[in-house]
Amino acid sequence: MTIGTPPLAGKVALVAGGTRGGGRGIAVQLGAAGATVYVTGRSSAAGRSDLDRPETIEETAARVTEAGGLGIPVRTDHGDPADVRALTERIAAEQDGRLDVLVNSVWGGDPLTDWEHPLWEQDLEQGLRLLRQAVETHVITSRYALPLMVARGSGLVVEVTDGNTARYRGSFFYDLAKSAVIRLAVAQAAELKPHGVTAVALTPGFLRSEAVLEHFGVTEATWRDGAAKDPDFAHSESPAYLGRAVAALAADPDVIAKSGRALATWDLYEEYGFTDTDGSRPDFAAHWAEHLVERYGPLGDPL
Template identity: 85%
Template sequence: MNETQPLAGKVALVAGGTRGGGRGIAVQLGAAGATVYVTGRSSTAGRSDLDRPETVEETAARVTAAGGTGIAVRTDHSDPEEVRALVDRIAAEQDGRLDVLVNSVWGGDGLTDWEHPLWEQDLDTGLRLLHRAVETHIVTSRFALPLMVARRSGLVVEVTDGNTARYRGSFFYDIAKSTVIRLAVAQAAELKPYGVAAVAVTPGFLRSEAVLDHFGVTEADWRNAVAEDPHFAHSETPAYLGRAVAALAADPGVMAKTGRALATWGLYREYGFTDADGTQPDWAAHWADVLEEEHGPLGDPL
């Protein structure tokens, strides 16, 4: 194994790799040497209804610049035929090989209602959130898993928010993120006989592009927002999540973790990776120190 690029020769698909955690994962898999197919709805051909500036092409270019091979494929993961065509392309171009599948599709920021209980929410909006954040993962796994099963090896990563049963503050948001963990558990059970692992992974307070925009800062001056939200001082970049996933993908013993809900704050201790600035943020430790008295414990991992 190449110690500097332990994923050299490996093939990954990061579904929902346009921005945020998905982008961070794609780039770090590239830094570890992988060929990464980056997919999502926002591309140079046009933005999705989220109307964000980031594109799959930009992420793919970052993958290549990091040392891997980035391949952008505009894909709507809610459309089974588009996903089928994507997987057929990967199979044709990579001789049937797929080593890592990352289900990071989200698209629910504008659909999440943080103010109202279920009985006061718009039902169509909530169900659309579940369609985007859960059904897309199922569709993608349905078509991608046969490549891993055929080779009897691989890793599926379900990207979520939180790794415990703690309620996440909004009904449909909570159902989506909790269900994604259960998707990892269910896939792990069915894939285990074939030597394929499946896990859920969560970041802490993620400093995504959208979060930076919310605070009116950039990655260069993000600490200016700490005065507005002191907890932001303990946030982490998408690279931290990416390095966690890359470490899992390079771990020959990853099957020991199959079916588990994991977090950057636990994985950095095991694998020793750092965030982009060399720090090792630990959201769970911050929660225990500052937030637990008011909000209760995070709880045990699922």
């Protein structure tokens, strides 16, 4: 890499579930670091997914390009093996078999999460659908994307989750999904390490996704006003913060030393020196330890 060359110039990334939220933040920041980023999901200019949100993969891809990379939107249902196989075959054909970064960020489980009832009172099909949406999609995507990395003997897989400890997350199927995604990283790391490929799980803190901003009645420009509704929101972080963590991991030549670990943005900002868009360095674990531990108990040690 020459002076002035972006750290991920020439690298190819796939951000599965890059339409909005953390996935969008990751895609854009990989682009800002110079990568070519395939942005996939079901919400596109051709039609919305069943979440019926306005964000599209085309918008994310355009932001990737504006940031300095190359964004390529591909409408993909990551629950459909044939769709994912076609996606990875396209990447292989267009990029001479190259894939350097795979981000499994498919979620879409918010409307399926029941926060009010224990397992025995929940709608079983709804809960199983959440698991298919949030876990099975990751498995399918890795199944077809990993051969590109293994063939080259390098690469990084990032499994995006919520939380990096064994602490119960408040709803049976939600907890199972987010914990399972961490285990996906552990299992992939074990199988990939002999091939020079890294796999980690990564969580943000209190993430200001589009839906969260709407809930607080604010925009990214006015997000601090949301703290009047919830003081903890003052310690939230933008999707770009998560994205910068992924870009830093992807640019680290020694990242394989972290393989199999459950990481967090608050683990990485000091090591890599990145900040949020406003120059701050949110650390939700520190905020939890100072203000929330008496109410909710400790976060626990990372898995």
